[in-house]
Amino acid sequence: MSTNLKTTSRKTRRPAAGEGRPAGVRLTADVDARITVTAPGAAVWQYAPAPEAHEYIRLAPQYDLFVGGTWVRPARERYAPVIDPSTENVLTHAAEAEEADVDRAVRAARTAYEKYWRRCPPASRAKYLFRIARAITERSRELAVLESLNGGKPIRESRDVDIPLAAAHFFYYAGWADKLGYAFRNTEVEPLGVAGQIIPWNFPLLMAAWKIAPALACGNTVVLKPAETTPLTALWLAEIIRHADLPPGVVNIVTGGPQTGSALVTHPGLDKIAFTGSTEVGKDIARACARLGRPVTLELGGKAANIIFDDAPLDQAVEGIVNGIFFNQGHVCCAGSRLLVQESVHDVVVAKLYRRMQTLRIGPPLDKNTDVGAINSRAQLEKIQSLVKSGEEAGCTRYETQCVLPSRGYWFRPTFFTGVALSHRIAREEIFGPVLSVMTFRTPDEAVEKANNTRYGLSAGVWTDKGSKNFEVAARLRAGVVWGNTYNKFDPTSAFGGYKESGFGREGGLFGLAPYVRRVS
Amino acid sequence: MNRLAVRKTLKLFIGGAFVRSESGRTVACELGGHVMQAARATRKDARDAVRAARAAWPGWCGRSAYNRGQIIYRLAEMMESRRAQLADGLRASGSSRVAAQREVDAAIDRAVFYAGWCDKIEQVLSTKNPVASPHFNVSSPEPTGVVAIIAPRLPALVPLVSTFLPVIAAGNSVVVLAGDADPQTAVNVAECVATADVPAGVVNLLTGCRAEVAPTLAGHMDVNALDLWLGDEAVACALHDAACTNLKRVRRHKEPDASFWFGPDAAGLAWIEPFVEIKTVWHPAGV
Amino acid sequence: MSVDAVGLEERAAVLATRSIKKQSKIVGLRLAIACMDLTTLEGKDTPQRVRQLCRKAVTPDIDDPDLPSVAAVCVYPTLVREAKDALAGTQVKVASVATAFPSGLAPAHVKLQEAKEAVAAGADEIDMVIDRGAFLAGRYREVANEIAAIKDATRPALLKVILETGELGTYDNVRRAAWLAMEAGADFIKTSTGKIHPAATLPVALAMLEAARDFEQCGGRRVGVKVAGGIRTAKQALQYLVVVKETMGDEYLSPATFRIGASALLNDVLMQLTKERSGVYQSEDYFTKD
Known part of the structure; x- marks a missing residue:
């Protein structure tokens, strides 16, 4: 195929001083004329606004930490605003966990690990995870709305990608819980214990699912820290987990900023850190874990x-x-x-x-x-x-x-x-x-x-x-x-993770289990 | 009158050649009742070794797994034909005749073991993933790249081959800093490698001081993974920290008892897995 | 240029999720009527039925006189004269299928003669079928020559070339056939006869629209696209309009460049428009079926 379009001959057009509109950047004139999308004078068929209904979702003025199966107030009672990035409106406030709160969460997770989760029959672990998967599907539209409200992403994506994939991840790893012997043939494995997990703001619920589902399936308990700007769906997930009657403390969710994350990474009571975020922060976490001799998986830039x-x-x-x-x-x-x-x-x-x-x-x-x-x-x-x-x-x-x-x-x-x-x-x-x-x-x-x-x-x-x-x-x-011949496809059965400075460890699929077990020798 | 022996100069093995340290320095060691001078690798020797390993890597991982297996098997053959040399070396550093022979045999058998692994790794560590969309989706292992190994000190032979063989079997190239207790055995192993059709640069063996060479390897931006066998936790931590600069994959072990190297946990897939990367490839399936 | 089936279908599926509500729905449905080739292609068609269809084509809903007429009425050649009489004095065109519709399997001179006679009887537009047998056998030149011959013989009628995509097997073939038809002189490329399943689909329409767009960009003419077969609901019609709008731009949303060939669709569109006007869901019993 050939084309007569020329597109590379002109530099950016800069706005004149005082010009109100942002940098208007256009192609060369001949290109513009040919590929104008709307012809002048044509009957234009526009899409009317099609807002997703969301009035039924009521946000409380503030949200606490989910620790040991219940909602607890942060030690210093500090709450940070949660913003809708599309309007800059304050949606609600989320607790800022500090060291004492993280410690409380890690202890709850440890107790849950020793008391319930490591003794829980694998088939029951599976059934809990299946329950979570189903509950996410049942509340999928509500979660999608929250994800878009809090994260700024289009409802089409949160509805058709984020939330269904999150549910699918729980569903997929649920099935592994009682089949780990098939995943690690020739090797006896055991859970690591308590995992600290830190996730980014780009796919809040999906990243929570990527972290929590394999950890729980392998028999670990977790303390999850959602991103500072996007805590809402993780808090809804906490509620779903509570309604699923998971033993208290198996999943703990502590909201907060970088200090919360750093308190979690260095907490002496953890057996594992999993982090998704920037390479810069990832390196700091890798170093902290190196000092502590702590297993770590990183999914970075x-x-x-x-x-x-x-x-x-x-x-x-x-x-x-x-x-x-x-x-x-x-x-x-x-x-x-x-x-x-x-x-x-x-x-x-x-x-x-x-x-x-x-x-x-x-x-x-x-x-x-x-x-x-x-x-x-x-x-x-x-x-x-x-x-x-x-x-x-x-x-x-x-x-x-x-x-x-x-x-x-x-x-x-x-x-x-x-x-x-x-x-x-x-x-x-x-x-x-x-x-x-x-x-x-x-x-x-x-x-x-x-x-x-x-x-x-x-x-x-x-x-x-x-x-x-x-x-x-x-x-x-x-x-x-x-x-x-495709791009940005994701599936719970398919391994995901980087080479070089994009991190190490895999999430998804069979390979997503290994970061949450150790060999028994 | 006994014949006067010809003594061997103990050199470094870099890029397929036996070379003296660029610094000309050596380190003295007493082996078999006399003092020998082993090459003492410097930071620049380590740099050269990494360069050689990087240059060799595309060719090595580009070979068929079958061919890599044949080459590692050839290494076993070379070791077999040098059983006496290898055993004499171990005895010179203090092993009994029986222990030395046992160690040599174990080392050769290990090479045979990994020769057979080369063309199984991808099969055992691959999955075809049933994604919920019309796509063909496979996850499979690829070598991590250039791997630096700070080898255990003792014993001198079995740990050395046990650490680098699984790494090259997976298609990586290696820079190994041998334990300083018996540099002669490291050189003996290098001679086996040199005569076994292993392409130049795939295995580079350095002798010298850990404190001098290990930090260079740990911090080197063109090394992809680090295998640490160190008893000293503080040193291991410092090296691990340096490795985080480019997010090397790091495996850390304390130095186990000698008996460990002859046990069931001293070889296997778990020795390969830390030095492969899982790559997932998607492609639509449709007409 | 090749077409990746999965990617094409994915794109079509995303476009199908566009939410068209309220005023946008009303404007869209009126546009669908204006772009419609109201069709009857049954062996049991009668002159009476064609006359009735023509009345409906001109005035789709007597309760809503502001509605546009459809673009054309599409019939078999033997009923062209009937339709032409019934539509005299209106803007609605008469389209006739031709060239041994729907199989295309007749001697070349017979097909040519049939098309000529349809035009002589008053057809403004000819919907010809390509010889899929020749196309699939790789005799592309033969297919192209036939299209060119029909074009020459039926000027100044508008020529729509039916690819019968349901028989072509791959999207690559759809694109190749579309390109071939455009180069041979087609004014429109059309998906289907409606006699083969699958008929029109969103991905097929998308592939043909992209071909038409590229053909024009490469210095060719602007060629129209007609989707036909299996389009029965207002929702489907809106989905096609979305695909056209987002692939070709708004100016392509006109009967000059886009047509929907359908028979049952009109009633569903009328029901939906009535629902939008009245606020209550409608029953088929209130909409005439002839």
Whole structure:
């Protein structure tokens, strides 16, 4: 296929001083004319607002810690506001756990481990987990609304991805609880004991499920710390767990910020730490655990290459690019944030991508037709803005979705840069936002070399219609997950985790069990 | 009159060649009743060894598992043909005749054991995952990359081969810092490796002081994993800490009793698993 | 360019989750009527039935005179004259199936003659079928030549080329057939005859729309897309409109470039519109079935 679109000849258009709208960035004039999505004067069929009903969910003014099967007030009675990032409204307040609270939670988990959980017949552990899975499904819409309200992600994603996958994780690991002998053949294993688990704000309930389900299935008890900005669904999960009649203390949930996390990591009463988050924090945790001789698994950052060969199914590849970088506002550790396009199809891919990007609907997370929601926090928005600025300063050409952003809340237009070099910050640092860096290559060897030229190694994408090329390139990519002709797919049966500085240990599938057992020798 | 023996210069084994330390330094050790000088590896020797290991790695992990198995089996053959040399070396460092022979035999058998593992690892550690979408999905192991091993001190032979064989069987290349108790045995092992068709750089054997070399290996940004056999907890912690700089995979052990190395837990899949990465590959299945 | 089936179906499935409510639903359903080829293609069709259909085509709901007329009435060649008479003086076009519909299996000269006669009888639009046998056997030039010949013989009628995607087996074939038809002179590419299952599906429509978009981008003409067969509910119609809107842009949402071929669909659309107007759910008994 050929194209007569030219897309690389103009630098970013900067707004004049005092110009009210944000940096309007456009393609060259001839491109604009050809791929304008709405013709002037055409009868425009617009989607009416389609808000998901949420009035039935009543939030209390504040939420306590879930410790030993009940809600307890934090020792210092400190509560932090929980924000709706799409409006900056305060939704409620969540307890800030400090050392004494973490200690209480760890003790509760230890007691539960010794008294109930390690003695609990595996088949019963399974049944508890099945109960949780079912209860999540039963309350799925409510959880989806909360996830979108608190996290800013579109209800379409929380409804169709986050919550069903969370339930599926519990369902999957439930079945393992009484079959560990088949998972670890030739080896006798036992649970580690009490696991401290720290999760990020991008997939709050799903990450809680990734952590809690395998730990419990293997016979451990847990203390989970949700992310500071997104505690709500974890608190709902606590309630679900309470209603499932799990023995008190098997799951404890302590909300709070970095201090809470650090108190948890270094607490002497733990047997294991599992962390998902940034590489920077991950290294600190790795060091702390090294000092303590404590087992640790880390699922950290990424800067994944999404490689488009000239023989790729291009329309699906463009969907994969969009899903790879704009899914969940790009707040995805495995986001396909570096697009490597074979030079011969660069222009057509960029034109298709730009056109497709204009159809993305950015807006209220609770609108059922929203594709891209709000940035999770002000801090994250500022980080994205600063990295995007560095891209502009480096002379890269910027393209973005033309749309009006809401006046309140944290928003960022889906954006991509062309003319990016590997040495640019936007090609090296994890942006964790809806910003894509486009680079080109000429041969498969060059693609692989560029893809692997990073400290990270979490994921990668390969798009080609040629099976043998797909196999070979997938094998040569140093990344824990390689998506061939698809992107950002997740499943509880499928292992997920990184190479190099993207962390170690696997979550999901058979391999997700190993981090929660030790060999009995 | 007895024939005057020809003594061997004890060198480092880097990139398939026996070399002196770049510093020219040696460390004296008393073996078999006389003093020998073993090469004393420096930080730069460690750097060179890592460079050699990195260069050798793509070729080594790119070979078929069957071929790697054949090469490790060839190593067993070389060791078998050097049984006397290996045993003499152990006796020189104080083993009894019986103990030395037993250790040599165990070491050779270990090589045979891992020769047979090479083309089983991927099968035993792979899963085909029944994902709930129309995708083909497989998780399977790949070698971690360059692995640095701080080998146990004693005994000199079985622990040395027991630590590096599973790592190279999985397709990694290694830089091994041998225990300082018996550098001659480390060199004897290197000679077996050198004659066994093991590609240059896949196995690099250093002798010298732990305190000098281990921190370099632990902190090296191009080393992917670290296997620590150290009795001193504080030293192990410091090395582990340094390894966190690039998030190396770290396995830490205290130095076990000699008897451990002859027991059932001294070999097996558990020795391979820490040095592989599980990669999951997705692909749509549809027409 | 190839098509990945799973990715294509995934995209279509996501588009199908668009929530179209209230005013958006009303506007969308009116658009669906305006883009409709109201169809009757049964062996038992009678002139009486065709006349009745034409009345409904012009005024879909006598209780709602503001509703647009449908785009065209689609009949067999022998009923073209009947339809033409019934639609005289209106904007509604007469479309005729042709070329040995639905199989396409007749000698070339017979098919050509049939199409010519349909136009002579007053057909404004010709819905021809391709010879799938020839296509699947790889005789692409033969298929293209036939389309070009029919186009030449039926000018200035609008030519819609039915790919019968349900018989093509793969989306790659759908795209290849679509491209071939566009290059050979089709004004519209159309999914199905309605006589083969599966008929139109969202992914097939998406694949054809993407082909039409790329064809135009590559310097070709703007070619329309018609989905036909199995589209019975207002909800389905809205889903197709969503796929068109988000793939091609709003300006493609016009009978000049998009058609829905259907028979039972109109009544469901009318029921839904009445429901939106009245606020109460409707019964089929209140909507005429002829």
